[in-house]
Amino acid sequence: MNDLTQGDPKLTLTADGADLTFIGGQPVMERGLVNLVLISLFTRRTWCGNALTDDPAQKIGSDFEQAVDQPITLSALNEIRDAAQKAIMANEEVKSAEARVTNPESHFIRVELLIRTKLGQACISLEKDDRGWAVYDPNPDRSHHAA
Numbered sequence: 795m796n797d798l799t800q801g802d803p804k805l806t807l808t809a810d811g812a813d814l815t816f817i818g819g820q821p822v823m824e825r826g827l828v829n830l831v832l833i834s835l836f837t838r839r840t841w842c843g844n845a846l847t848d849d850p851a852q853k854i855g856s857d858f859e860q861a862v863d864q865p866i867t868l869s870a871l872n873e874i875r876d877a878a879q880k881a882i883m884a885n886e887e888v889k890s891a892e893a894r895v896t897n898p899e900s901h902f903i904r905v906e907l908l909i910r911t912k913l914g915q916a917c918i919s920l921e922k923d924d925r926g927w928a929v930y931d932p933n934p935d936r937s938h939h940a941a
Contacts, residue, residue, distance in 0.1 A: 801825035805832050807927050812836070827909050827916045828931050830888075834881040835859070835920075836927075856881030862903065862922065871895045871903075878905055887911045 804824035805812040812832060815822045839855030847853060861877040864870050875895040882891035894906045905920040919930040 802829050805829050807832065807836075807929055809926055826931055827911070827918060828929060830885055831882065831907060831909070831918050831920070832929065834885055835878060854884070856884070866897050866901075866903065871897060874903065874905065878907065882907065882909060 801823035802825075803814050803821040805828070806815055833854065835856055835858040837855050838859065839853075839857070841855050844853040844855065856877060858874070858877040858881050861870070861873040864873075872895075875893045878893040878895070879891050882888055882893075888909060888911055890910045892908045896904045896906075898904060901924055903922045905922075907918045907920070909916050909918065916931070921928050921930070
């Protein structure tokens with residue numbers, strides 16, 4: 795069972811970016827890899843917080859959204875896959891990341907991620923259609939920290 799008080803505040807994708815959900819004045823927490831995926835993929839390199847450090851290893855951001863924002867071709871799907879893997883692998887907790895990107899229907903992209911950390915693994919799917927992105931964690935109650 796998911797303990798809503800453990801982990802990091804859970805980010806939820808919205809049409810305007812990301813948001814937090816609160817229950818009884820407390821943020822709903824996330825113990826898996828969803829936050830890592832969202833921050834890794836959807837933070838642009840130009841994020842203003844990067845100005846707070848001179849250490850390149852501390853800066854975050856990826857080219858994922860730019861890769862997605864192009865006509866859907868086989869080459870574009872490969873660029874999206876490569877951008878997703880590179881963004882996820884930039885996190886020091888991640889040992890390996892595999893991305894599979896498909897275009898099952900017109901204007902629809904599915905990104906399936908298999909992420910292995912030092913403490914476990916998780917599969918997370920993201921889907922984009924005309925309304926925006928949706929994130930699916932098949933095991934929202936399981937912490938990626940579980941052995």
